[in-house]
Amino acid sequence: MKQSVLITGGAGFIGSNLALVLLNRGHSVRILDNLSPQIHGVDALQSPLYQSIKDKVDFIRGDVTNESDLILALKDMDTVVHLAAETGTGQSMYAIRHYTDVNVSGTALLLEIIANNKNSIKRLVVASSRAVYGEGRYHCELHGYVYPDARRSANMEQGDFEVRCPQCDRHVKLVPTDENTPIRPSSIYGITKLTQEQMFLTVGRAKGISTIAYRYQNVYGSGQSLSNPYTGILSIFSTRIRNEKGINIFEDGLESRDFVHIDDVVAATVSGIECSGEIIEVFNVGSGVATNVLDVANSLQTLFNKSIPIEISGQFRIGDIRHNLADLTHIKSVLGWAPKIPFKDGLARFVDWAKNEEIQYDRYEESLAELKSRGLFK
Numbered sequence: 001m002k003q004s005v006l007i008t009g010g011a012g013f014i015g016s017n018l019a020l021v022l023l024n025r026g027h028s029v030r031i032l033d034n035l036s037p038q039i040h041g042v043d044a045l046q047s048p049l050y051q052s053i054k055d056k057v058d059f060i061r062g063d064v065t066n067e068s069d070l071i072l073a074l075k076d077m078d079t080v081v082h083l084a085a086e087t088g089t090g091q092s093m094y095a096i097r098h099y100t101d102v103n104v105s106g107t108a109l110l111l112e113i114i115a116n117n118k119n120s121i122k123r124l125v126v127a128s129s130r131a132v133y134g135e136g137r138y139h140c141e142l143h144g145y146v147y148p149d150a151r152r153s154a155n156m157e158q159g160d161f162e163v164r165c166p167q168c169d170r171h172v173k174l175v176p177t178d179e180n181t182p183i184r185p186s187s188i189y190g191i192t193k194l195t196q197e198q199m200f201l202t203v204g205r206a207k208g209i210s211t212i213a214y215r216y217q218n219v220y221g222s223g224q225s226l227s228n229p230y231t232g233i234l235s236i237f238s239t240r241i242r243n244e245k246g247i248n249i250f251e252d253g254l255e256s257r258d259f260v261h262i263d264d265v266v267a268a269t270v271s272g273i274e275c276s277g278e279i280i281e282v283f284n285v286g287s288g289v290a291t292n293v294l295d296v297a298n299s300l301q302t303l304f305n306k307s308i309p310i311e312i313s314g315q316f317r318i319g320d321i322r323h324n325l326a327d328l329t330h331i332k333s334v335l336g337w338a339p340k341i342p343f344k345d346g347l348a349r350f351v352d353w354a355k356n357e358e359i360q361y362d363r364y365e366e367s368l369a370e371l372k373s374r375g376l377f378k
Helices: 013-024 048-053 067-074 096-116 153-157 188-207 233-242 262-274 293-304 329-335 343-354 364-373
Strands: 004-008 028-033 058-061 079-082 123-129 138-140 144-146 210-216 218-220 247-249 259-261 280-285 310-312
Touching: 004 013, 004 067, 013 028, 013 048, 013 262, 028 067, 058 067, 067 096, 079 096, 079 262, 096 188, 123 188, 123 262, 188 210, 188 280, 210 262, 218 262, 218 343, 233 247, 233 293, 233 343, 233 364, 247 293, 259 262, 259 343, 262 280, 262 329, 280 329, 293 310, 293 343
Parallel strands: 004 028, 004 079, 028 058, 079 123, 123 210, 210 280, 218 259, 247 310
Antiparallel strands: 138 144
């Protein structure tokens, strides 16, 4: 069944890719986006992401914190996909009010309008994050499955970066994190994403609207911002390599992430938009494979055919997790979705795309100095 879909934040990396796929599948798409300079650059109207969708969708340049913009955007829509948010763990730890205003208050305003005004909304989808879990799920030899709190700075200052059992303080083994894992975010960003998904699910249940929260892992691929220093190590490392600058690998380089390709993320999201019947669910969306950061840096050097200094510095950011690895059993069972693009193939595609993009001004060191000045980078 064809739908009219509103995508908030739809001119961003995930949103623009999702919009194009939905259009190809016969849906109509409206986008509400403020074209943030941090994502789209100073000349946002010329950004590649905006250019890719501007003549294909009903575009509204507006903000999720503005009531009149939301009322206009929601008119005659069947489905809302809420992607609009400030992203980035590090920045969230000092821009606390801004992250809360956009991510929490903006979401509250959107849902309040839906709850209190006559509309045709039949499905809600919100982009949550694996950040809601904090460190996630581990296994202890003595205590079985455990769900550790954030790592202690005192341990990391001594070079001990691994996660410890909350009961016996032994090092624990990473296992896939499923949706039933206790949620204990270790950053302001994670807290705001958890609040978003809880508000969506609560309103969906109360109003009888099918609602899905997707806990995206580390999304990457062609089209992601190469200039935003606060999100995406692939973009950060690529920009450093292309500017022939060294890479500072935090901790011991063995911290890992579950990298999921944008095409897989879009496919998972579409499966939820198009699934039949009533549904109130939370799903992990990832690759189900953990890749460490040092391997990422070395692979990028090989693919770009450039050699730059790589320093494993032992430094760390407050709020960062050690590892993440998604358990995908639930989404496979309910929606029949599974990732198709191995990281090796997806990374090669990303580099092929990045090689043809303009080399961006590198603001990474500035972002680290910002964190350090606030005691958030050790």
